[in-house]
Amino acid sequence: MRIQLSQLTKTYKGGVHALKGIDLDVPTGMYGLLGSNGAGKTTLMRILAGLLRPTSGTVRLGGDDVTTKEGRLAVQRTLGYLPQDLGVYPDLTARQFLDYIALLKGLDERPGRRRRIGELLEVVALGEHADRRLKGYSGGMLRRVGIAQALLNDPRLLIVDEPTTGLDPEERIRFRTLLSHLAGERTVLLSTHIVEDVAQTCRYLAVLAKGRLVFQGDVGELVSRADRQVWTVTTSGAAPSTGRVVAALPHGSGMRYRVVAPVPPDPMARPAEPTLEDGYLALMEAAAPV
Amino acid sequence: MIAALRYEFLMQIRRPVMWIVYGLAFAALVATMWPAYRTLDLGSGGGHDPKLAMVVSAKVTMSLLAIVYGCLLADRLIRDRRLGVATIMDASSANPLGRLIGKYAGVCAATAAPIALAFFGRAVVYAIAEGKAEALAWSVPVFATAILPGLAFLGALALAGPLLMPPLVFRVLFVAYWFWGNLIPADMMPTLSHTIFAATGDYVAYGLFDRGSEGGFVYGPWPDAALNFLRPVASPAVAVLWMGVMVALAAGILLLARLHAARSEH
Known part of the structure; x- marks a missing residue:
């Protein structure tokens, strides 16, 4: 499902401008949406899920305009949404919770619904815990219940908002792998502030900063934003004052710093290969007001 | 709607706290209403008439258990947002009004179940103790007409x-409302008590089931009470009107709740 946003703005009561004239074209497949906290990612996700109305602009998902009631309903029938602040009913089992959501999504035929729930519980590796109450689940298991509920209606568009925040490294890797497998014929929009998640799963991405779209393109293009701007500095003195230090590792009796800066931050600085995180930071430095 | 009804009923009916609070309230009810709860005549001497006994049983049962009913329902609608479940439900294609009605029906039915158990349980005990099986037959229409409409309104x-x-604030106000608007004598202060807007079912008791017939008592306006225009003389038509008022109030409140939610969504 293709997502097309044109001049999308959202201003909350009180005059807070969450989104400012966003133009974005998202193709089928896995797509990353990066941005710091407060950049407007969740607002954008909630608009795409039909939970918020934009102040102005157009939002078309697979040909449906979500700013209209009919369009929103049509999109919600083919949408899977895993919100950032996912909650569950603690006294229901995973199977019962999924059954409740499946009924709300219109999966009325009982045998088919039960089969689908069973399949998804296996997909998210919760089959053997399916009849345990959710109050006993770990954070990672709850996220997997969340992704299972989002997949109940076999959505063409899957929106996942900050899905790996708070997960341990093993759960994060498991979750990322799962998302990658899900993005075949469908569009998976992954919103996150964790650059590594996008680096490991997405070929294309967009970056939001303070409600504005500051980048859209492929991962390599964003990495190249940091070309000739990444340096390592080994010193026993103070950290370099020029540029942004992205890593600091003890090295012998001193420290080895990794720095993103347009010019060498130290006479002894040596150029380094940029990563997506470096590209993101270089972009943010460039986008920041002087 | 069916999904919400089914699962809200399930979640509420198996809440241990609900049964514990109702159990304590029932014990308090029996203790404070004794011996009226045993004789089921409230001093009128009508306790040997199964119809009047069931009407009195309804009055006594509602007097305290309705407070528990309201307090136990008070967090059920807002908890979806507190738990963070509302977002995924709102993102589904289910009709929001249907969901609200399903939740209302399911959670109210589950919370009313202990009241039904207390009422019908008392009917069974009465039928056995008095040897009058017709009490069971009277208990059904009395519950349906004198208790259910009030619960429908209170639930909403x-x-x-x-x-x-x-x-918490709502619960305190609800208890105050219950005493002020339903239990105190009408001439004590300006009150909705004993009016067509009171949820106690007195209009059905007197209008449909002739509760005042033995002493020739006419239920309606109180001498020297304010708001007597809301206290018509009880009759079958007024009893039906009272039921309609309760259901209409419930529907109106639910509609306002939906409009409130729709306004805050965007």
Whole structure:
């Protein structure tokens, strides 16, 4: 499902401008949406899920305009949404919770619904815990219940908002792998502030900063934003004052710093290969007001 | 709607706290209403008439258990947002009004189940003790007409009220409302008590089931009471009107709750 946003703005009561004239074209497949906290990612996700109305602009998902009631309903029938602040009913089992959501999504035929729930519980590796109450689940298991509920209606568009925040490294890797497998014929929009998640799963991405779209393109293009701007500095003195230090590792009796800066931050600085995180930071430095 | 009804009923009916609070309230009810709860005549001497006994049983049962009913419902609607479940439900294609009605019906039915158990249980005990099986037959229409409409209204009020204030504050106000608007004598102060808007079912008791017939008592306006224009003389037509008022109030409150939610969504 293709997502097309044109001049999308959202201003909350009180005059807070969450989104400012966003133009974005998202193709089928896995797509990353990066941005710091407060950049407007969740607002954008909630608009795409039909939970918020934009102040102005157009939002078309697979040909449906979500700013209209009919369009929103049509999109919600083919949408899977895993919100950032996912909650569950603690006294229901995973199977019962999924059954409740499946009924709300219109999966009325009982045998088919039960089969689908069973399949998804296996997909998210919760089959053997399916009849345990959710109050006993770990954070990672709850996220997997969340992704299972989002997949109940076999959505063409899957929106996942900050899905790996708070997960341990093993759960994060498991979750990322799962998302990658899900993005075949469908569009998976992954919103996150964790650059590594996008680096490991997405070929294309967009970056939001303070409600504005500051980048859209492929991962390599964003990495190249940091070309000739990444340096390592080994010193026993103070950290370099020029540029942004992205890593600091003890090295012998001193420290080895990794720095993103347009010019060498130290006479002894040596150029380094940029990563997506470096590209993101270089972009943010460039986008920041002087 | 069916999904919400089914699962809200399930979640509420198996809440241990609900049964514990109702159990304590029932014990308090029996203790404070003894011996009226045993004789089921409230001093009128009508306790040997199964119809009047069931009407009195309804009055006594509602007097205290309705408070528990309202307080237990007070967090049920707002908890979806507190738990973070509302977002995924709102993102589904289910009709929001249907969901609200399903939740209302399911959670109210589950919370009313202990009241039904107390009422019908008392009917069974009465039927055995008095040897009058017709009490069981009377218990069904009495429950349906004197108790259910009031519970329908109170349920909507208790679900929607906490949209405007914290549940704890609502519970305190609900208890105060119950005494002020339903239990105190009408001539004590300006009150909705004993009016067509009171949820106690007195209009059905007197209008449909002739509760005042033995002493020739006419239920309606109180001498020297304010708001007597809301206290018509009880009759079958007024009893039906009272039921309609309760159901209409419930529907109106639910509609306002939906409009409130729709306004805050965007």
